[in-house]
Amino acid sequence: MTTTSLPAATETIWNPGQAELERSRILKFVSWAGCSTLSELAAKAAADPEWYWGRVSDWLGLEWQSEPESVVDQLTEPHLTRWFPGGHFNLTENAVNRWIRAGRGEEIALTWESENGAIGAWSFNDLDNEINRVSRGLLELGIEFGDTVGIQLPMVRQAAVAQLACAKIGAIAVPVFSGYGSTAVADRLGISGAVAHIVSNGFERRGKIVETRAETEKALSLAGTVKHAIVVSLVPGCAEPALGGEVSWDDLGASSQGLPVKAAHCPADHPLLIAFTSGTTGAPKGVVLSHSGFAIKAASDAAFSFDIGPGDTAMWITDPGWIMSPITVLGGLIAGSCVALFSGSPDYPEHTRLWDVVRRHGVTMLGVSPTLVRTLMSQDDGSVINYGQLRVIASSGEAWTPDAYEWIFGRVTNCSLPIINYSGGTEVSGAILSNLTALPIHPCGFAGPLPGMGATVIDTDGTSIESGFGELALGRPSPGMPVTFWGAPERYFNTYWNRWPGIWYHGDWVEVGHDNVWYIRGRSDDTLKIAGKRLGPAEVESVVNGFDFVLESAAISIPDAVKGEALVIFARVAPAVMCDAESMAAAIETAVTRALGKPLKPKHVHVVEALPRTRSGKILRRVIRSVYLGNSPGDVSSMEDPSALTAIGEAR
Structure with missing residues (x-):
């Protein structure tokens, strides 16, 4: 999609005040890392990625099961780079159990709300108990370390627990968009070789029941690998057809409830999830993201881009099958934030529903898409919008259109909240380009690349340029990059590293203005x-x-x-x-x-x-x-x- 800048795009529309600067987590990191300014930090990160990512890991307070031998093995062959070699790390331990050990067990970790108005909350202790129950149930089904497990659920608490339970036992999650039809689901389960699939029996959407069993049955039949269908009952009365190897989510680990499960000892690059993304040709690509790499990138983005940590509540209106869900849920928890989930239509039964949810759950960081904003904008009746404690709005997935941007910034926030443009993708576990609450914001633009990502702009002849229009590329690897493509390592190399020697080809057109503001100008391939x-x-x-x-x-x-x-x-x-x-x-x-x-x-x-x-x-x-x-x-x-x-x- 092409981004059209707002009028006077060279002018800033939001500037951080003293409050934003004093609470900024990235500025706290700048000082902790021994730098004077963000620019100095970015320069040191570019010159020495090993130093930068090692400092990020230390600042986040991540706990290793065994310390790595080094931060990185080598950078000269970036498609083969391995981060934190020799180390062992379990993401769930760092997202949940680390905070319990720190004395935060009774603090709220997860809140949720469904379309029908059902609301709930779990403390870190509660969340840990549920993760243990489901982990035990998966183990009792014979799901082992390294097995792949599909997860196709709406944005409900069970989706978060499923991801964390898989990570705890070393199984590999395969998130699948809840709205996919049977063929798309079967492709992803089949390619990953999923031995189990966690799926709902249906869900509510705009006051109606959407039954999913028939499509699931077809998908499982086409995939041919799934031995266990673990069914989360979200709607009553949807029990047919029965699925092969069907097990009730509520029955998992029921006989041993309350017994802790020891976290699997995971090598730093052990696969956390297989996130499928599509290119211009061939089957969907199974991007393999690792426990430590995803944790460090997603959590640092949560802290630096979204400025969240203990005392915050983060919410992203998305689906568990898209990468912004694990970035928000897992990254938010590792950064110390509470996470809120909403599984309904954000404009039903009233067009103010989203703001009601945000206010009710004390959300401080809200992630939206421009598509959602355009929908809400079309229903605006001019009434007062009360967003409660919200202080940051973030956006990803597509470029802004000026009308949608103007509406949410002017109409919703009264020009008072920062809009964090955030762009990167599944393949890097987070953002390449981002705004920050510590820097001025231009309409529809990005303050620039995040430190440590090695972002550059490549001209048509393959040379790097300081400003102007070109291909977004990365000159260095980073921890959140894929370990490989599932079952297709050569395809990984050919997709990202084979166009220019040692340079990551991302597939986005970007433009860098004379004021060093970056803009996404659409896909450079046919995706x-x-x-x-x-x-x-x-x-x-x-x-x-x-x-x-x-x-x-x-x-x-x-x-x-x-x-x-x-x-x-x-x-x-x-x-x-x-x-x-x-x-x-x-x-x-x-x-x-x-x-x-x-x-x-x-x-x-x-x-x-x-x-x-x-x-x-x-x-x-x-x-x-x-x-x-x-x-x-x-x-x-x-x-x-x-x-x-x-x-x-x-x-x-």
Whole structure:
């Protein structure tokens, strides 16, 4: 998505006051690390990543099961870099048990609210007891150290417990978006070889019951690896069909409730989770993130970007299947914050529901998407918005549109709260670019790269540039980067490290202004972002190409007033069957929605006789998008048949 800056974007719209500067956790770290300014810290981090990440680990107070031999083994071959070699580290011990040992056992660790109004809270002691119960239950099912476990739940407390329980016993979590259809779920479970899948029997959405058992049954059948379906009963009466190896969540470890489970001794780079993300071609990529790497990156982002710690309550309106959930939940807990979960529609039954929840739970840091903000903005009736103790709003997943940014900053916060733009992704366990509560904020922009991330801008000829427009790249590895791709180490190297020697290719266009404010200007590859959810065109096109009448297809995204970006599909069919284009388009729309889930339903499906391609056969998705949006296609001299663009333009 392209970001359009607000008028007067060179001017700051928010500046930290004395209160923000005095409580800033990153400024406290700057001083603790022996630096005078943020700029000095960033320079030292760039010159010596080993020093920086070692100091971050120490400042966070992380507890090691056995101390690492060093911070990093080597930096010259970044795709093979290993952080904290020789060390052992368990994330759950650091997210929960460390705080109990520090005397915070009776403090609130987790609060939650569901759409029907049910509210609850757990102390660190309560959370630990529930983690032990579920950990024991998983072990009793035969789930062992290194086994993979799917987790497909809405934003309920069980999702947080499932992630922490898996980590405690050394099992590897596989978060799956709760709105995915059976094909997308099966792909992720099958690729990861999940032996168990934790799933709900349904959920409430906008006052209606959404039953999920039939889709789950299909997904488990397609995946073919799952031995145990652990069912969280969120809605009454949804008991059919029975799932193979079905076990009730409530029955896990019931016979041994109250007995502690010893945390697994995990090597520092032991996989914590497999976070699937999509590229332009092939199956979804299983990004393997480690216990220590994820903990250090997510927790330092929570402290430095979101400025949260003990005494705060963090909430992100997202789904457990997306990376902002573990960053907020796990990173927040490790940073010492309480975490609040909301599993309903944030504008139901009243358009003020989100602010009611924020106020009710004492949320101090709220994460939202521009898509959600645009929805809330469309329902604004001018009434007073009371956000309680909130002091930080954060955003990720997609670029801001000026109208949405102006609304939340001006209308909601009365220009008084910082908007923390936060961009990086699954692959780095957090942000590359971010705003900070200790620095001035420009509308829709970023204060710059976070220390230690090695961010740079690469020109078209592969050289680094100080300002202007180019590719976002990383000149150094960092702890939150993948250990590998699950079962595909060569694909990991080829995806990120093979374009420029020793440089990470991230796939975003960025622009750095003369005032050193950074802006995301869209994807530099063909990856789609629908309502902030990254989706590879191959995932869409594989469904479309499954129809006998489809010869090939192309999936693109276009601007959308609510979602930010919406899915549009072009299906090439033989001229002889063009007479039935309308019914074919309807069938494709239904199939894609069923396979990938309703949130990814296509906005338009166009049946055409030709698609633009290069003479070597590559479909030119970016050219399709440009022509469909009424823009110039650019140089088409390498195109096999430029006349194919005519039908694309006429389809608008």
